[in-house]
Amino acid sequence: MRKIVLLLTASLFVLGIKAQENKQEKKTVSVELPQWVKDIKLSGYGMLQYQAQDPYRTTIDEEGNIITEKNASNTFNIRLLRLMLDGKIGDVAWRAQFQGSGSSAFLVDLYAEWQKYREIRVKAGQFKRAFTFESPTNPIDQGFYSYALVINNLVGYGDRTGEKSAGGRDIGVQLQGDLLKNKAGRYLLHYQVGVYNGEGINTKDADNRKDIIGGLWLMPVEGLRIGAFGWTGSRAGVGTKNRYALSAEYNKNDWTFRSEYIHSQGAAAPGKNLGDKADGLYAFGIAPVIPKKLYAKARYNMYRQDKSWSSSKTMYEMGINYVFCKNLQVNMEYARVNDRTIANPDKHNYNFVDLQLDFRF
Numbered sequence: 001m002r003k004i005v006l007l008l009t010a011s012l013f014v015l016g017i018k019a020q021e022n023k024q025e026k027k028t029v030s031v032e033l034p035q036w037v038k039d040i041k042l043s044g045y046g047m048l049q050y051q052a053q054d055p056y057r058t059t060i061d062e063e064g065n066i067i068t069e070k071n072a073s074n075t076f077n078i079r080l081l082r083l084m085l086d087g088k089i090g091d092v093a094w095r096a097q098f099q100g101s102g103s104s105a106f107l108v109d110l111y112a113e114w115q116k117y118r119e120i121r122v123k124a125g126q127f128k129r130a131f132t133f134e135s136p137t138n139p140i141d142q143g144f145y146s147y148a149l150v151i152n153n154l155v156g157y158g159d160r161t162g163e164k165s166a167g168g169r170d171i172g173v174q175l176q177g178d179l180l181k182n183k184a185g186r187y188l189l190h191y192q193v194g195v196y197n198g199e200g201i202n203t204k205d206a207d208n209r210k211d212i213i214g215g216l217w218l219m220p221v222e223g224l225r226i227g228a229f230g231w232t233g234s235r236a237g238v239g240t241k242n243r244y245a246l247s248a249e250y251n252k253n254d255w256t257f258r259s260e261y262i263h264s265q266g267a268a269a270p271g272k273n274l275g276d277k278a279d280g281l282y283a284f285g286i287a288p289v290i291p292k293k294l295y296a297k298a299r300y301n302m303y304r305q306d307k308s309w310s311s312s313k314t315m316y317e318m319g320i321n322y323v324f325c326k327n328l329q330v331n332m333e334y335a336r337v338n339d340r341t342i343a344n345p346d347k348h349n350y351n352f353v354d355l356q357l358d359f360r361f
Contacts, residue, residue: 036088036089042083042084044082044083044084045138045140045361046078047079047140047357047358048078048356049077050075051075051077051353051354052073052074052075053352053353054072081101083097083098085097092115093113094111094112095110096109097109106201108126109127109169111125111126118177118178120175121176121177123174123176123194124173125171126202127169128168128169129170129231130174130215132151132155132229132245133225133260134147134148134260140329144317148282148301149282149313149315150280150281150282150302150303151282153278154243154280155262156168156170156200160269160278160305161235162237164201169200170196170197171199171201171202171203172211173194179191187219188219190216190217190227191214191215191216192216193213195211195212196210198235206236207235207236213229215227217247223252223253224249225247225248227248228245228247230244237270240267241266242265243264244263246260246261257283257286258282259281260281261279263277263278263307268305275307277306278305278306280302280303282299283300284301293323294322296318297320297333298318299318300314300316302315310340312340313337313340314337314338315337315352318334318335319333319334320332326360327361328357328358328359329357329358330356331355332354332356333354335352335353335354337350
């Protein structure tokens with residue numbers, strides 16, 4: 001009996017030691033993470049694309065036979081994949097965004113913004129320039145096969161100055177805010193001004209001359225913005241550039257209308273022989289057929305690479321967007337294109353089709 005009591009006592013002693021060790025291990029593992037770490041969010045989106053077009057020329061030979069020469073093309077494409085890390089440390093919000101496209105991956109955004117006051121916010125790092133309403137719009141939310149032609153050529157998406165495609169981004173510092181709050185708590189005026197390298201993403205300033213960009217818009221009624229933007233600067237090896245944009249947008253109750261005119265004065269990249277002026281205009285509407293589900297859309301999309309109609313490219317676009325859920329949608333679009341930059345006048349007009357599957361996570 002005595003042996004049994006001793007054995008039980010020893011067992012309870014060992015179990016007590018084990019329980020104490022487990023408690024200590026649990027205390028060691030349960031480290032409280034800082035709030036800024038808990039606030040970090042990972043998100044992203046992808047855009048899969050199919051495009052087809054049929055430039056063609058129809059002629060009649062000496063015997064009266066109709067001959068159609070086609071230079072059609074069609075392809076599947078990964079438009080882009082993006083991954084984002086967002087967080088906040090006190091009054092400072094930050095973002096790091098990466099893009100994969102084709103065989104390359106690179107840093108898109110890296111910035112921090114002090115956001116304590118709605119009236120004045122300061123952003124520093126690499127981010128979208130303070131120019132136009134359309135450029136800051138997410139590519140999925142923008143609604144069409146691509147940003148407008150004039151945006152792509154004059155806002156740093158493949159700039160006429162030869163700047164590599166930067167998605168409208170540059171490295172610099174920006175000041176912005178909302179002013180004049182009405183009785184309903186809605187702000188009536190927005191301002192923003194930034195100083196940038198002028199060379200695009202992931203690139204140091206090559207000529208030690210900064211680009212200055214500013215914008216101002218009024219919001220007289222809910223959903224309506226009317227604004228103007230200015231841009232002055234230079235690019236190494238090209239020269240100065242001076243640009244302005246006039247913008248208007250209405251976005252309310254699932255309806256979106258936007259139009260912008262952009263004018264550029266300044267030399268193009270060497271070898272392009274485009275003169276020193278360019279401009280462009282777009283106007284579009286996106287209307288709900290089934291609210292939050294099915295949308296019809298149309299866009300007039302024009303760009304003149306040397307501000308002459310002989311150098312214009314114009315797209316007359318129409319299509320639909322269908323939203324399966326908030327994280328998945330499909331966009332379909334047809335366009336009739338008139339491209340006068342093509343040397344052969346018989347090939348100025350052709351058809352264009354785009355189909356995209358977009359998802360978020």
